[in-house]
Amino acid sequence: xxxxxxxxxxxxxxxGFFSDGVSAGLKAKNARDMAFIYSEAxxxxxxxxxxxxxxxxxxxxxxTKGDFKTNFILINAKNANAMTGKAGVEDINEVLAxxxxxxxxxxxxxxxxxxxIGVRLPKAKIKEGVKLFDLxxxxxxxxxxxxxxxxxxxxxxxxxVTLDDGSTFSIGAxxxxxxxxxxxxxxxxxFITTDADVKQKEMQEILDEVVVTTFNAISVDGxxxxxxxxxxxxxxxxxxxxxxxxxxxxxxxxxxxxxxMVRDGEGATKLVTYKVTGAKTDRDAQSVAKxxxxxxxxxxxxxxxxxxxxxxxxTVGASGAEAYEETLTISFNELCVYKKxxxxxxxxxxxxxxxxxxxxxxxxxxxxxxxxxxxxxxxCDLGYEYVKIxxxxxx
Amino acid sequence: xxxxxxxxxxxxxxxGFFSDGVSAGLKAKNARDMAFIYSEAxxxxxxxxxxxxxxxxxxxxxxTKGDFKTNFILINAKNANAMTGKAGVEDINEVLAxxxxxxxxxxxxxxxxxxxIGVRLPKAKIKEGVKLFDLxxxxxxxxxxxxxxxxxxxxxxxxxVTLDDGSTFSIGAxxxxxxxxxxxxxxxxxFITTDADVKQKEMQEILDEVVVTTFNAISVDGxxxxxxxxxxxxxxxxxxxxxxxxxxxxxxxxxxxxxxMVRDGEGATKLVTYKVTGAKTDRDAQSVAKxxxxxxxxxxxxxxxxxxxxxxxxTVGASGAEAYEETLTISFNELCVYKKxxxxxxxxxxxxxxxxxxxxxxxxxxxxxxxxxxxxxxxCDLGYEYVKIxxxxxx
Numbered sequence: 001x002x003x004x005x006x007x008x009x010x011x012x013x014x015x016g017f018f019s020d021g022v023s024a025g026l027k028a029k030n031a032r033d034m035a036f037i038y039s040e041a042x043x044x045x046x047x048x049x050x051x052x053x054x055x056x057x058x059x060x061x062x063x064t065k066g067d068f069k070t071n072f073i074l075i076n077a078k079n080a081n082a083m084t085g086k087a088g089v090e091d092i093n094e095v096l097a098x099x100x101x102x103x104x105x106x107x108x109x110x111x112x113x114x115x116x117i118g119v120r121l122p123k124a125k126i127k128e129g130v131k132l133f134d135l136x137x138x139x140x141x142x143x144x145x146x147x148x149x150x151x152x153x154x155x156x157x158x159x160x161v162t163l164d165d166g167s168t169f170s171i172g173a174x175x176x177x178x179x180x181x182x183x184x185x186x187x188x189x190x191f192i193t194t195d196a197d198v199k200q201k202e203m204q205e206i207l208d209e210v211v212v213t214t215f216n217a218i219s220v221d222g223x224x225x226x227x228x229x230x231x232x233x234x235x236x237x238x239x240x241x242x243x244x245x246x247x248x249x250x251x252x253x254x255x256x257x258x259x260x261m262v263r264d265g266e267g268a269t270k271l272v273t274y275k276v277t278g279a280k281t282d283r284d285a286q287s288v289a290k291x292x293x294x295x296x297x298x299x300x301x302x303x304x305x306x307x308x309x310x311x312x313x314x315t316v317g318a319s320g321a322e323a324y325e326e327t328l329t330i331s332f333n334e335l336c337v338y339k340k341x342x343x344x345x346x347x348x349x350x351x352x353x354x355x356x357x358x359x360x361x362x363x364x365x366x367x368x369x370x371x372x373x374x375x376x377x378x379x380c381d382l383g384y385e386y387v388k389i390x391x392x393x394x395x
Numbered sequence: 396x397x398x399x400x401x402x403x404x405x406x407x408x409x410x411g412f413f414s415d416g417v418s419a420g421l422k423a424k425n426a427r428d429m430a431f432i433y434s435e436a437x438x439x440x441x442x443x444x445x446x447x448x449x450x451x452x453x454x455x456x457x458x459t460k461g462d463f464k465t466n467f468i469l470i471n472a473k474n475a476n477a478m479t480g481k482a483g484v485e486d487i488n489e490v491l492a493x494x495x496x497x498x499x500x501x502x503x504x505x506x507x508x509x510x511x512i513g514v515r516l517p518k519a520k521i522k523e524g525v526k527l528f529d530l531x532x533x534x535x536x537x538x539x540x541x542x543x544x545x546x547x548x549x550x551x552x553x554x555x556v557t558l559d560d561g562s563t564f565s566i567g568a569x570x571x572x573x574x575x576x577x578x579x580x581x582x583x584x585x586f587i588t589t590d591a592d593v594k595q596k597e598m599q600e601i602l603d604e605v606v607v608t609t610f611n612a613i614s615v616d617g618x619x620x621x622x623x624x625x626x627x628x629x630x631x632x633x634x635x636x637x638x639x640x641x642x643x644x645x646x647x648x649x650x651x652x653x654x655x656m657v658r659d660g661e662g663a664t665k666l667v668t669y670k671v672t673g674a675k676t677d678r679d680a681q682s683v684a685k686x687x688x689x690x691x692x693x694x695x696x697x698x699x700x701x702x703x704x705x706x707x708x709x710t711v712g713a714s715g716a717e718a719y720e721e722t723l724t725i726s727f728n729e730l731c732v733y734k735k736x737x738x739x740x741x742x743x744x745x746x747x748x749x750x751x752x753x754x755x756x757x758x759x760x761x762x763x764x765x766x767x768x769x770x771x772x773x774x775c776d777l778g779y780e781y782v783k784i785x786x787x788x789x790x
Contacts, residue, residue, distance in 0.1 A: 052709060053711075053716075054712030083733070085736040117706070223710065224709075224713040225709060226712060296691070296777075310477065311512070313478050314477070314620060316448075316449065317450070317621060318449075318620075321448075324448070328449075343478070343514070343515070387695055387698065387777065
C-alpha cells in the first residue's frame with residue numbers, strides 16, 4: 001500500500017521544478033499576469049486540449065512539434081491568442097525564441113494563453129515581462145495568481161505519495177477556471193508537475209482516464225473554450241513510481257482543482273454534485289448528469305434556492321438518455337422528493353428541501369431505476385452575477 | 396397561383412371553429428386560465444409533441460387513443476399535469492367525461508395543459524370552469540390570453556388563402572411560449588385550426604416539414620419541456636385545398652408564432668436571427684445555429700450589447716460541426732467583422748457593431764466557407780430578468 005499526504009508549494013513541490021509569476025502590464029494595477037514553470041531536467045509531457053475546432057495558437061504550436069520533451073512553459077493572461085491564425089503561431093515562436101535567448105537552459109519551450117479572443121499577442125509587453133523571470137524561484141503562489149482571469153481565488157495543490165519501500169514522489173498543480181468556459185476572457189488551464197518516474201505513454205493513458213471524472217465532469221456554463229488545456233510534466237527526478245498510487249494521487253489533484261473551479265464559477269454561490277445512478281449505461285448517466293449541470297432552468301432554481309424537483313425530472317427526460325417517470329427517483333441529499341411515480345412532495349418536505357438548497361454544497365441524486373450505469377458531475381448555480389460578469393466582459 | 400392575406404379571429408377564423416377563454420380561479424385575480432377550441436364537424440388531427448421522455452399526461456392520453464377524430468380541445472394553464480403518472484391520465488378522463496356530459500355535441504375530446512410539474516390537476520376547479528364555456532363563442536383573444544403563463548403578450552394569427560378558382564380556406568392559430576421551455580410553469584403550446592379540405596396523412600407530412608424551420612429553429616433557454624405540443628385540426632368545411640398554398644400559409648402561421656415566442660422569451664430584449672451558410676451539411680449548419688442560439692456566453696454578450704465576435708467564433712468551434720478559422724466569416728447584419736483569418740475588427744468597426752447590437756432585431760451570419768449546408772435559427776438575449784423569472788418561479 002501507499003500513503004498520500006498534502007504538502008505545500010503547488011507546481012514547485014516536486015523535485016527540480018521552479019515557478020514564479022510577474023507583472024508585464026497586461027492586467028491593470030501591476031497585477032501578476034505572466035508565469036513560468038521550469039524544470040532542471042527535461043520532462044515527458046501528457047496533455048489534454050479543448051475539443052473546440054477553433055483551438056487557439058498555443059495548441060496549434062504544441063501540435064506542430066510532434067513528440068518532444070520540454071523543461072519550460074510560458075503562460076500569459078489577458079490574451080488568448082485565439083482566432084489569430086498562422087500569425088498567432090509565429091508570435092509564439094518569436095516570444096519563445098526571445099525567452100530562450102535570455103535563458104539558455106531552456107529546451108523546447110511551450111506557451112499557454114488565456115484571455116480575449118481575436119487579438120494578436122502583445123508581444124512587446126510579453127518580451128519585457130519575460131526579462132523579469134528568475135528561473136531559480138519556487139513561488140508557486142505567484143504563478144497561480146498570475147494565470148487568473150475572472151477567478152476570484154487562485155487554485156493550487158500538491159500531494160506527496162509514499163510507497164511501501166519508503167520511496168516518495170510528488171504531484172503538484174495549479175489551475176484557473178472561472179467560466180467553464182468563458183471564451184472571451186477565461187478558459188480552463190491546468191498545469192501539473194511531477195517528479196514521478198513515469199513513462200510518457202502510461203502517463204498519457206492515466207491522464208486520459210482521470211480527466212473524464214474530473215475536468216470533464218464539471219460545468220459552469222456549458223461552453224467549451226478555444227484554449228482549454230491540461231498539461232502534465234514529469235521529470236522523473238524522484239526515481240519512484242507506482243501506477244496505482246500515481247493514478248490515485250493524480251485523481252485527487254485534478255478532482256480538487258475541478259471542484260475549486262466550479263466553486264469559483266462566474267457568479268456561483270453553490271457547488272452541486274449530480275449523482276446519477278441506475279442508468280441503462282454509464283454514457284446515459286453521463287448525459288443526464290451533464291444535462292442537469294448545464295440546464296439554465298435547474299441552475300436558476302438552484303440560485304433561487306427553490307426545490308423545484310419538476311425541473312430536475314424534466315431535464316432528465318430531455319437529456320436523451322433512456323428514462324421513465326415510473327422508475328425515476330430524485331433526492332436532495334438524503335431527502336427523497338420523488339419516488340417511482342409517487343408524488344411525495346408536500347409542504348413539510350418543501351421546507352426541508354429548501355433548507356438543503358441553502359447549503360453551499362449539496363447533492364442532487366437521480367436513480368433512473370433501469371440498470372447499473374452511473375456518473376457523477378459537478379455544477380453550480382447561475383445568478384445575476386453571471387449575467388453581470390458576462391454581459392460586457394471586455395470593457 | 397394563390398393569394399395569402401391576414402385576417403382576424405385567430406383559431407376562430409376558419410369556418411365552423413369556436414373558442415373562448417374563462418377564469419376558473421387557477422390564476423390569481425380572476426385572470427382567464429382555461430380555454431376551449433370546438434369545431435362543428437369532427438376534425439382530422441396532425442400533431443407534434445415534445446421529445447422529452449417525461450412527456451406529460453395530456454400527451455400520454457392523446458397517444459393511448461390511436462387514430463381518431465376530435466371536435467374539442469380543453470386547455471388549462473397553471474398546472475402541467477406532468478410527472479403525475481397514470482393518475483394524471485385518469486384525471487384527464489374524469490375531467491373530459493364531465494365536460495362531455497355537459498356538452499353532448501363533443502366527440503373524443505382531448506386536453507392540453509401548461510404549468511407546474513408534479514402536482515395533480517385541480518379537478519374540482521377545472522370542472523367548475525368547464526361550466527362557464529359557451530360553445531357558440533368565437534372569442535379567440537380570450538382563449539389566447541387564457542393559455543398564457545409567463546408570456547407578456549398573447550399570440551394569435553389567421554391567414555386566408557384564395558386559390559386560382561376563387562375558392563378559399565383559412566388557417567388560424569394561437570400559441571404560448573415564454574421559456575422555450577420553462578418546465579416549471581411555461582411550455583410551448585400551439586393550436587392551429589383550418590377549414591382546408593386536407594387529408595390527415597398529408598397534413599401530418601406538411602406539419603412535420605414546417606416544424607423544422609419554425610418551432611424547432613427557436614430557442615429561449617435550450618430546455619425542452621414535458622408538455623410541448625403543436626396540434627393542427629382540420630374540419631374540411633371550406634371544401635378547398637391546395638398543397639403548396641396550404642404548406643406556405645402554414646409556414647407563415649408557424650413562423651410568425653415562433654418568432655413571437657422568441658420575442659417574448661423570458662427576459663428577452665432582442666430577437667436575433669442566426670443565419671448559418673457554407674456548412675458541410677444542412678445538419679452541421681443546424682448544429683452551429685442551435686449552438687449559437689443556446690450559448691450562455693453569446694446570449695449574455697447580446698444582452699450587454701457587446702459585439703464580442705470571439706464568442707461567436709468559439710461557439711461555432713464548439714458546436715461539433717466541421718469548421719475552420721481560415722474559412723469562417725462572421726457578420727453582424729451587413730457588417731463583416733471577421734473574414735477567413737483576417738482580424739478586421741478595429742475601434743471604428745466596434746462602434747458600428749455596437750450600434751447594430753442595440754437594435755431590437757438583427758442578424759448574426761456565419762459563413763463556414765466549406766460547402767452549401769445552411770440553416771437559420773432564432774434566439775434572444777439573456778439578462779437579469781431571466782434569472783429573476785426563473786430563480787423562484789413557483790412562489
